[in-house]
Amino acid sequence: MPVAVEQPFSEIPTLDWGLISSGSPVDREQFLADLRHAIVNVGFMYLSHSPIPQELVDQLVAYIPDLFALPQEEKKAISMLNSPHFLGYSVQGAEFTRGARDNREQFDFATEYESPWKAGDPDWLNLWGQPQFPPESLLPGFRTTIQTYLDLLQKLGMDFIRLFEEALLVAPGQLTQFYDDHMQHRCKVVKYPSADYLRAEDGTQGVGPHYDGGFLTFLLQASDQPGLQVQNRAGKWIDAPPVRGTFVVNIGKALETATQKVAIATTHRVVSPPKGSGTRYSVPFFQNISLEAKVGGAIEVPKEILELKRARGDEVVTDSVNFSEYEREVSGHVQLIGRIKRRRTLVPDVVQADLPGWRAVLRECVLSA
Ligand SMILES: O=C(O)CCC(=O)C(=O)O
Numbered sequence: 001m002p003v004a005v006e007q008p009f010s011e012i013p014t015l016d017w018g019l020i021s022s023g024s025p026v027d028r029e030q031f032l033a034d035l036r037h038a039i040v041n042v043g044f045m046y047l048s049h050s051p052i053p054q055e056l057v058d059q060l061v062a063y064i065p066d067l068f069a070l071p072q073e074e075k076k077a078i079s080m081l082n083s084p085h086f087l088g089y090s091v092q093g094a095e096f097t098r099g100a101r102d103n104r105e106q107f108d109f110a111t112e113y114e115s116p117w118k119a120g121d122p123d124w125l126n127l128w129g130q131p132q133f134p135p136e137s138l139l140p141g142f143r144t145t146i147q148t149y150l151d152l153l154q155k156l157g158m159d160f161i162r163l164f165e166e167a168l169l170v171a172p173g174q175l176t177q178f179y180d181d182h183m184q185h186r187c188k189v190v191k192y193p194s195a196d197y198l199r200a201e202d203g204t205q206g207v208g209p210h211y212d213g214g215f216l217t218f219l220l221q222a223s224d225q226p227g228l229q230v231q232n233r234a235g236k237w238i239d240a241p242p243v244r245g246t247f248v249v250n251i252g253k254a255l256e257t258a259t260q261k262v263a264i265a266t267t268h269r270v271v272s273p274p275k276g277s278g279t280r281y282s283v284p285f286f287q288n289i290s291l292e293a294k295v296g297g298a299i300e301v302p303k304e305i306l307e308l309k310r311a312r313g314d315e316v317v318t319d320s321v322n323f324s325e326y327e328r329e330v331s332g333h334v335q336l337i338g339r340i341k342r343r344r345t346l347v348p349d350v351v352q353a354d355l356p357g358w359r360a361v362l363r364e365c366v367l368s369a
C-alpha cells in the first residue's frame with residue numbers, strides 16, 4: 001500500500017478533484033492514493049477543481065463585506081442569544097478557545113431544519129433547528145445564495161466520505177451509516193479584523209488552537225489575507241494561505257474516532273491579520289453526522305490500513321484540548337458541551353432567557369469548569 005510518509009509534514013498536500021471528475025480509473029486510483037496520504041499523515045488538504053462553481057463562490061464572497069456592514073441593530077435582531085440552536089450572529093469576541101478570547105465576528109448559518117425537541121427530550125436534540133438570516137430586503141439574494149452553496153457542499157461532503165471509505169478499504173456504508181436521511185449542516189461566515197481594530201489586551205488570536213468536532217470541514221478562505229496555520233506532529237505551525245479556486249478540507253474528531261485514529265484530526269488556528277493588512281474573511285462549512293451517532297468502536301478497519309497508522313505513530317505535540325468524549329457519548333452530547341464551553345458570555349444570557357433545553361448540560365459544564 002504506497003503511502004508517502006513524510007513526517008512531520010511541512011506542507012499541506014493538494015488533491016485534484018479533476019482526477020475524480022475525469023472518470024478515468026487510473027486518475028481515480030491516483031486521487032485515492034493522495035487522499036490516503038492526506039488522511040493518515042496530515043489531516044488537512046487543499047482541494048482544487050471542486051464541483052462547486054466558481055461563480056457561486058464569487059457571488060457568496062461578494063456578499064460578505066455587506067453582511068458585516070449591516071446596521072448593528074439588524075445583526076442583533078438575529079443574535080445567537082435568541083437561538084437555542086446556536087445559530088445566528090455573534091459579536092466580536094463572544095467566543096473563547098482554551099480560555100482566551102477569539103478576535104472574530106461571525107454568523108452561524110445552516111441548512112433548513114425544524115427542531116423536534118420537546119420538554120423531557122435530551123438537550124442536544126435541540127442543537128439543530130431554524131437558522132436565522134437577515135431580512136431579504138437588506139441583502140437581496142443572500143439567503144438563496146448561501147443555501148445553494150450549503151446544499152452543494154452537503155453533496156460534495158457525502159461524495160468525499162464515500163471516497164474516504166474507498167481510500168481506507170472499508171465496506172461502502174461503514175462511514176455513511178452515521179448520517180440521517182434529513183440532516184442539518186452548518187457554516188460560519190467569519191470576519192477577522194486586523195490588529196488596527198484590536199486593543200492591546202485583545203491579543204492576536206483570531207481563533208485559538210483547536211480540533212474541529214464533526215467529520216469533515218470545508219473551508220473557503222474568502223479574502224487574500226493569510227492567517228490559517230496547521231500544527232504538525234512536532235508542534236510546528238505550518239501556514240495554509242488562501243489559494244484561489246480551492247477549499248481547505250480537514251478531518252474532525254468524530255471521524256478520527258470512527259476510524260480508530262487512522263484518519264487524524266489536526267490542530268489549527270487563525271492569527272489575526274497584522275496592522276495595515278486588511279480584514280480576513282472565511283466561510284468554514286462543518287459537515288455534521290447524526291446527533292444520535294455513536295462513533296466509538298463502530299467500524300472495522302482492515303489490518304493493512306491500521307498498519308499505516310502504526311508506521312505513522314501516535315506521538316503528537318498539540319496545543320489543542322484533546323476531547324475524547326466521542327469514544328463513549330452520542331455526537332449531539334459532545335457537540336453541545338463544546339458549544340457551551342466556547343460561549344462563556346452566553347451563559348448568563350441563557351440562564352436569564354431560560355431557553356429550552358441545555359440546563360443539565362450547563363450544570364455539568366459549570367461543575368467541570
Ligand atoms: O477561519 C478559518 O480560516 C478557520 C476557522 C476554523 O478553524 C473554525 O472555525 O473551526
Ligand SMILES: [Fe+2]
Nearest residue numbers: 210211212268
Ligand atoms: Fe476549525
